[in-house]
Amino acid sequence: MASTSVDWSALREDFPILREQAHGHPLIYFDSAATSQKPRAVIDALRNFYEHENANVHRGLHMLSSRATEAYEKARQRVADYIGAASAEEIVFTRGTTESINLVAQAWGGKFIREGDVILLTVMEHHSNLVPWQLLAERTGAQLRFLPVRDDGTLELEQLSSLLTPEVKLFAFTHISNSLGTINPVAELCEKAHAVGALTLIDAAQSAGHLPIDVRELGCDFLAFSGHKMCGPTGIGVLYGRAEILDSIPPWHGGGEMIVSVALEKSAFKKAPHRFEAGTPNIAGAIGLAAAIDYIEQIGRPAIFEHDSQLARYAAQRLTELPGTRVFGPKEERGALAGFVMDAAHPHDLTTFADQYGLAMRGGHHCNQPLMRRFGVSGTTRASFYFYNTTEEIDRMIEILHAAVRFFS
Template identity: 50%
Template structure:
């Protein structure tokens, strides 16, 4: 499918906003949904809606097949060794919190180290802050290069034999940089540490093989990869997941319960207490089918080319500052326009029918490293075109003219 054919599958893109055709450049926050995903949700609720696992009636069996079928699709999509290694969660945030609450707090002690980077999303920073406070471990940061990238020499000098956990974002939601997580995992394992990867931005845009990366845990969110909100997954190596204790208790996750003691189901269900996010999983499965039909390699190539086109066009604008490296980045451009506040930039662009994101992007420590309070961000996906970028540049020029007193 070419981009024009892909766009036809996204009903939301056919509308006008403020009298202009919608240009949606906020996919790093959440992607739009193709008709295949919308129809899958509709079909589930109209035909298969039932609780899973326990029911023996036909609807319950169909719902269970759809739910577990989605788990199998996730496992195959990211290269897991088996379906038992896939835990459904509400998203990346919940997945990382599960690792930090269950695994980390059980192995960390005073004097141990947790290593992350200053570019982490709050979802991959605050859980480790809390784990460090609860256990007496030390939180350490791999320093960034001037362009926001990571040098492996700095990784080598930061990780020590006291390091127990290394957690790094695969693609930064601000800088767009693609981090060398496979190489970082090798260094972590050399020191006996476990490697956690925040895959919220990478999974929608590039081929992921968790076994090739040799990460110990990998977290993803469905809503950034054409699936519904409220569904995501945690991949964990089976041996590690088997050692971990659940953090939510109740129905679905139990094996045997008596008045004073209980035992848990086997993987993956011991981590999925309560009625699971069944419809979300169905939608995630449909989204994976869609991305595989398009070809995830094609998505990556499209995003890289579009990002380079955006960089080439946007850097021609005077007084526009781009953050992050100019190469080895995918899917987004984060910027500021002179002294105009990013919220004002976003407001003018919205009046032109262009949706971008403005603020600290849940990366306040990174904003301080960049020496700004906030930034504007245009992020791209498989349905965006060069014409979208041209509209963005024209609107930014109009913003410059409107706020001319604040530029320069």
């Protein structure tokens, strides 16, 4: 089923946590859309930094500081290469996707958005790509518009011509839905937005570790993602922004490192990206993210995407065998997850039951409350996959869910 050029079973040995037992059963980890597991290479990179390079960056003249600075800035360049950015200066390190989007909303939006301007979103957005724009609209008097979602989980693209008017200053949208698995045509969305003079922001939290991304080919102005969903550490994220746009945005946080000079009355600030990285950054997190990128690139993102999407399609097909089960999202191409509801049990009860058999899934609204209301449910059960998962694990999931039907009936 999966690509024959990669030994997926052998890769599982790189992840120590997959040898864990859960309630006396082998762990089946189907929650990678929430956070991925970490390979030994990333764990070792973190340990190596703390054992041999730990120091603060940029201002120190001693050996350890120089080594830490070199590793940190090499990580920035590694991220730039990974997403096809023109320069490492277009890469801002943040705490994660949420902070990256908030940075744009507050710093860029605070300068450029005015009363009567429009921000276009989609109904499938994660709260992290909705709430920051709501807050901006409340402060500025801007309006929010929403591109609807069809019953099959795809966007109503025919509505774009009426929604994308000259008043739209930004179109922010997800690459892959974290609840539906929908893969949106992001290059097309960027092109249509630019045709009316709007900037674009892509939420790549669910795509950055699963498929190839080239920001210049996509034509986006901003792109945000997190390290922890792509084998990297928690607490490290990325905001990509085109250089000329980043340099037009005022600082977001103030403090050390982001300044050129400080007087009692006013300060002068560095150019991007450092003007957006006040204080001591997550040095180890950036180094760990670079190690995760190296690990992913050794496998190859095209192979990862093929493997993950096949797992998701297989899971979606097998879930239809369960009585009273409704699977959400596209039937054909989908990201590495399957969201569903079962008549037999609430998602919280279902995931609690599954956990007793070693199966880790997530139940709830997945920070997608408007989308859940669109489909008439309070939440779903979500099984999400990565390249360390197998079809045999999906078969075991189906066995456990059959047992759940019997138990709750």
